[in-house]
Amino acid sequence: MNSCSIIMATKVGSPEARHLAAKVRTWLEKRNCSVFTVDHPYEIPLEVMQDCQPDLIIVLGGDGTILRVVRAMLDQGAPFVGVNLGKVGFLAEISPTIWQKQLSRIFRSAFRVSRRLVLDYRIVRQEGESITGAAINELVISRGELARLISLDLESSQGTLQCIRADGLIFSTPTGSTAYCISAGGPLVHPEMQGIILTPVCVFLHDFKPLVMPASEKFTIRVCPDSPEAYITVDGQTGYVLNAGDVLMVSRHARDLKLLMCEEQGFIAKLSTKRFFVRG
Secondary structure: OOOEEEEEEEOOOOHHHHHHHHHHHHHHHOOOEEEEEEOOHHHOOHHHHHHOOOOEEEEEEOHHHHHHHHHHHHHHOOOEEEEEOOOOOOOOOEOOOOHHHHHHHHHOOOOEEEEEOOEEEEEEOOOOOEEEEEEOOEEEEEEOOOOOOEEEEEEEOOEEEEEEEEOEEEEEOOHHHHOHHHHOOOOOOOOOOOEEEEEEEOOOOOOOOOEEEEOOOOEEEEEOOOOOOEEEEEOOOEEEEEOOOOEEEEEEOOOOEEEEEOOOOOHHHHHHHOOOOOOO
16 A cells, blocks of 8 residues: 555544544554544534545544444445454554554555455335434444333244343344344354344343344335334444334345455454453
8 A cells, every 4th residue: 555545533522533543643643544533423524524535534433433424424435444442452453552554564465355244224204204324333223211111023035033021122233233132132143154143132021043144135124113212333433212003124235335444353263352251
């Protein structure tokens, strides 16, 4: 990677991220890179987004920051790499202590691109309003303020699955299988696999097991007329109310997430590092 254009997004309100970003920017500019630094993706001026076609997007923060930035900048088509300033760091590849060494590997093209499936969703209200967006980890349909089961009609492009009553239903990407999915009893899935994971949450009087479906599947979820108010949450960060009669459509997004991987640690090794496997 020689001369290039880079967007660098930092965790909102983090002095640590801003301080490190200044060092990284100086390092990049010495390598003839044009760098646009922002505290949050939505603060990028429209003219910058129109004029800048980035070769790389660097995110300084934890997984939560990376999720927000990716959703905002997915349509840029550029690969992402994260500098881990958080606690978990499943998505962040670069260490804040040896970032020069790791970025140097990227500039020597000593990296690979990990392509990750992204979910596309569309909410259609009874009155005709439509809400669209992308989810990197998961879409969660959950019950509202009252502790009452929600009722959902679930269909796939292969036909009707079933009507379920439960506390909720999770649509996960393989990347998101290590998040809410596994906590709710769903499977761990290699992040580069092409599939959509369905995991019920406290299903009632049904034997609905976690299910992995092909990435080509399209799902339609209807909130049943007798169901109480439900919520849909995107990556644990953005939420919308779902009323009886509203329809949610879920499918594969037109764009994949492209993550640069400059270390050769495999998925199983990473799970072990994150203590998913604890030996007695």
